[in-house]
Amino acid sequence: MPELPEVEVVRRGLDRWVAGRTVERAEVLHPRAARRHEAGGADLAQRLRGRTITTASRRGKYLWLPLDGRDSALVAHLGMSGQLLVQPAETPDQTHLRARLAFTDGGRELRFVDQRTFGGLALDALVDDDTGGVVPASVAHIARDPLDPGFDDGEWVRRLRRRQTGLKRALLDQTLASGIGNIYADEALWRARLHWAAPTETIAPARARELLGHARDVMSSALAEGGTSFDALYVNVNGESGYFDRSLAAYGQADQPCPRCGRPIVREAFMNRSSYRCPQCQRTPRNAHR
DNA sequence: GATCGGCCCTGCCCGC
DNA sequence: TGCGGGCAGGGCCGAT
Structure with a gap:
């Protein structure tokens, strides 16, 4: 899951x-x-x-x-x-x-x-x-997650900006912040209007904090709905599925209209997986980390 | 030390 | 109907 x-x-x-x-x-x-x-x-x-x-x-x-x-x-x-x-x-x-x-x-x-x-x-x-x-x-090598009361936002921003990679790679790096996977990375980036390849080293600290806030919000909302399930594989201990898949704006929404601007969401190859973004709201930056 | 691609698996879906 | 290729929500390991 x-x-x-x-x-x-x-x-x-x-x-x-x-x-x-x-x-x-x-x-x-x-x-x-x-x-x-x-x-x-x-x-x-x-x-x-x-x-x-x-x-x-x-x-x-x-x-x-x-x-x-x-x-x-x-x-x-x-x-x-x-x-x-x-x-x-x-x-x-x-x-x-x-x-x-x-x-x-x-x-x-x-x-x-x-x-x-x-x-x-x-x-x-x-x-x-x-x-x-x-x-x-x-x-022990896994970082605290953004819903952990002991998570240090300022330290996360500092460490993020010391990296030289794309934002999504950094979001998926469990030694930086844990718990974020492909779905919630795409949803957080969509909410923050940031491209997955935007460079970590030049993101403004305030923008980084915003992105972290979106990651936290989207995961909190998903938790409140029992998680995201696309099929019977992803269930709680009683075998029941969550409902958050109905709330996804970008992940898995290829060709569907962006809920903000209406442009079709695109799917792109990324790390042997997929990334979904809105080509209008999440523009490709000049100095992208591909 | 930091970064990144390859790989570990099974099953489902789609196109030919 | 059958088969091959592509793809799926993760993370470790080794190469550079």
Whole structure:
């Protein structure tokens, strides 16, 4: 899904449905699901047995479930197609079921389902990061996200302007600000009337702050609507989809009229993916970083 | 050190 | 109807 709003929807579901529960049995059904756990899937499953999940945390697109003792956590990343579902044990196995946790209370299972296997699970030590937070070691390089109360807007602007690249690359860089992916980058740039290739090094600080504000606003709005879903792949822990796709102005809107000026939105190749923009509102800058 | 392209996967949709 | 190519919301790794 999974950009910040969608991952936060999942985090809230996990906090409600699995916090306080003790793992009776864990199974890892596909090796790629545990490839970030160095000792492998069997080791991961064995180490989870008997551990109690205390809460559900998130930074950017990373989720983690701190375990009793609070010195380690089960880390999850959904990748492009991952789902964490809380379902009755009698629910038939999904085609792409990659891992399963059953709990001592005999209630609903936690399932990791992932078609494309870009996502994964790992057990990791919790460490202090350099911004005063406690995160899994494998997440320590990820910046705080714009919805995090500890996010430093001024520092983001300074670091952005030290980069020599295009605005969208910088928005997607999870070590600068986390949680923003292809959808919300395009939506924030559209709202700010900025081109994806506009240079980071010459953007006025006030314009940069504006762009950050739009990124924050668009992700907050998406979160309020349960996230963005184009199809059944992107769901909360109960398998339900969000509604924000109805509010997208640019992303995925090729040939549709720009909601501001009416010019057709264009799709352009970008980093082996796509970028969508309005050719009128988001003019190509002279010194673009292609 | 910073930046960027390639690549890891599966499935769906479209055009031929 | 069948097949091949392109594309999909991410991030790590290695080359430059």
